[in-house]
Amino acid sequence: MALVLLAFGLPGVKAAPHDVPVGVAGPQAAVSQITGTLDQAQPGAFEVEAYADEAALTAAIRDREVYGGIVASPSGPTVLTASAASPVVAQTLTAMATGMAQQSGARPAVRDVVPLPQEDPRGAGLGASMLPLVIGAIAPALVLARFGARRRVTLAAASVYAVVAGLTFAAIVHFWFGSLNGSYLAEAAVMTATIAAGLFALLGLHRVLGMAGFGLGAAALVLLGNPLSGASSAPEFLAAPWQQIGQAMPPGAGSQVLRSVAFFDGAGATQGWIVLAVWALAGLALLALPARKQS
Structure with missing residues (x-):
């Protein structure tokens, strides 16, 4: 604690x-x-x-x-x-x-020049959305890992969950909170990608390292990814190397891509998209490896 x-x-x-x-x-x-x-x-x-x-x-x-x-x-x-x-x-x-x-x-x-919506002039909703996205990756990963289904079934279930969760979270932040004013579907795509990046990585770690790998990945997302995301202020308000570490993880990358998509027509989002893609692909690559033998 x-x-x-x-x-x-x-x-x-x-x-x-x-x-x-x-x-x-x-x-x-x-x-x-x-x-x-x-x-x-x-x-x-x-x-x-x-x-x-x-x-x-x-x-x-x-x-x-x-x-x-x-x-x-x-x-x-x-x-x-x-x-x-x-x-x-x-x-x-x-x-x-x-x-x-x-x-x-x-x-x-x-x-x-680019103001926040009148419904949320302090941007509180966007800053608060990162922790639910992290939990939204960890909780289903734990359930799927413990369920022990075949790899294809696990991957399909994780993909469907990420899409449904992304659509749901984006609807809450966009329509209910009024914190975003871009394209709802584009915002949902960002949240889906953020959840999927963490979810696939955790499932991959569990496959090759068991619960130890899952625990390590979950701890990194919660203790490093979320507080170092810079979502409530800006990445530049963190000293090096914490700024770089935060932006190299799904919450930090996802928060910056979400700002770009919601308010700047996607400008400046390339690096964040790359980070999310790397995490998701790394998780898929680990899932393709032989499963760890249970002792």
Whole structure:
């Protein structure tokens, strides 16, 4: 239980921005000044990219190249955010820009380029959906593993379950919670893939290593995958190597793909899809191996 407390509490307590990609647009002198101020205020917190104008920065936000940014103009700075990408980053960037503008007495204008739905302006539903997806992979894997059916039957049952669970979870988060506003079927496909990645991997581990392999895989998903997913904040709020570990596991990859599909027309989802595919294929490969002999 102490391990569980550490796994779930430590990432939240110690969360801080690390190389969060943001943009700055405007004249070169203003861009250099804002970049220097950001680096001085929070060293290592932001990875700043320069853009020619507000339109270019806005396009980069919609393509998930950056989380947001600051536009420098003679009338004062404008903060561009994307709360759908991360409300925590949006708040952090706005607070930083407000602190910088106080020196000149001007309050920056704030524009949310890709906002969260009005029904869930804090994105709580999306962040809370990752743990049920993890449990949704572990519980049926345990049942199927203990049932001891033939490989084809197990694989068919797991596939049907993943689809039904994905459709059900997506319906709750999309229609009931109002936390997503993309294509329902695309969101269901992401949740199905996330569940299937963990489910197939656990079944494969059980086939070659028995309950020890299943327990190890389940512990990794619960104690590493879920708390390191960055679903409630952003992956960049975890220090290395925890950020990389979290995004290499189904909950972290699934949460980022879900954001991309629900709010950004799928932009920036390639890496997450690859991670989910690797986990699912690895599980299928293990299922193709001879079963572990029972002692």
